[in-house]
Amino acid sequence: MINLILFGPPGSGKGTQAERLVDQYNLVHISTGDLFRYEMGNNTPLGIQAKSFIARGELVPDEITIGMLRNKVEAHPDANGFIFDGFPRTIRQAEALDHLMNEEGTSIHALIALQVDDDEIIQRIKLRGATSGRSDDSDEGIIRNRLDVYKKETTPVFDYYAGQGKSHLVEGTGSIDAIFDRLCAAINALHAGL
Numbered sequence: 554m555i556n557l558i559l560f561g562p563p564g565s566g567k568g569t570q571a572e573r574l575v576d577q578y579n580l581v582h583i584s585t586g587d588l589f590r591y592e593m594g595n596n597t598p599l600g601i602q603a604k605s606f607i608a609r610g611e612l613v614p615d616e617i618t619i620g621m622l623r624n625k626v627e628a629h630p631d632a633n634g635f636i637f638d639g640f641p642r643t644i645r646q647a648e649a650l651d652h653l654m655n656e657e658g659t660s661i662h663a664l665i666a667l668q669v670d671d672d673e674i675i676q677r678i679k680l681r682g683a684t685s686g687r688s689d690d691s692d693e694g695i696i697r698n699r700l701d702v703y704k705k706e707t708t709p710v711f712d713y714y715a716g717q718g719k720s721h722l723v724e725g726t727g728s729i730d731a732i733f734d735r736l737c738a739a740i741n742a743l744h745a746g747l
């Protein structure tokens with residue numbers, strides 16, 4: 554089994570790369586952002602709870618997010634491994650994920666962070682906002698808030714897994730293919746060591 558966290562600021566390309574990694578390594582992709590958008594689109598109680606936080610560019614509270622993630626992991630008992638995208642975003646979520654992996658008799662093998670600078674991020678998200686229909690992608694104030702939240706609440710998750718010797722940095726600019734090749738090189742190096 555290989556369980557990866559794909560890490561990086563909003564708009565760093567996690568979703569795009571995760572889809573390709575899923576095919577390459579036969580993993581189950583779990584994106585908390587996509588899960589929330591699905592719940593909101595269907596106006597479920599969970600979606601209604603999440604909506605106001607997402608609209609402001611804040612994090613959805615940990616209790617809600619961790620419960621949703623746990624359900625999703627437990628729905629795939631035969632998975633070859635998972636790729637977590639957009640989760641964990643707080644230390645509390647990271648601890649909950651480690652606990653859950655432990656209960657499943659496995660662990661997180663690596664966190665791979667895509668590095669992209671702020672100016673490029675803001676450009677990319679605005680461009681995406683023009684076609685994605687995501688309200689949190691169209692307002693520069695909300696995008697900046699998401700970046701602030703990332704720096705304050707989410708960056709510590711990188712250090713948390715660095716403390717376990719599991720964090721890796723990958724340059725997240727260039728073509729989609731070039732970034733994918735760098736990610737595969739990092740994962741293959743890791744796989745060889747497992």
Ligand code: ADP
Pocket residue numbers: 562563564585586587589606607608610611612613614618638639640641642646689699
């Ligand atoms: P981004 O492009 O900002 O990385 P995502 O699609 O991953 O976006 O998430 C969109 C929004 O959903 C976030 O800004 C946040 O409000 C909420 N969200 C997603 N994942 C989490 C999480 N693990 N914890 C709390 N909130 C989350």
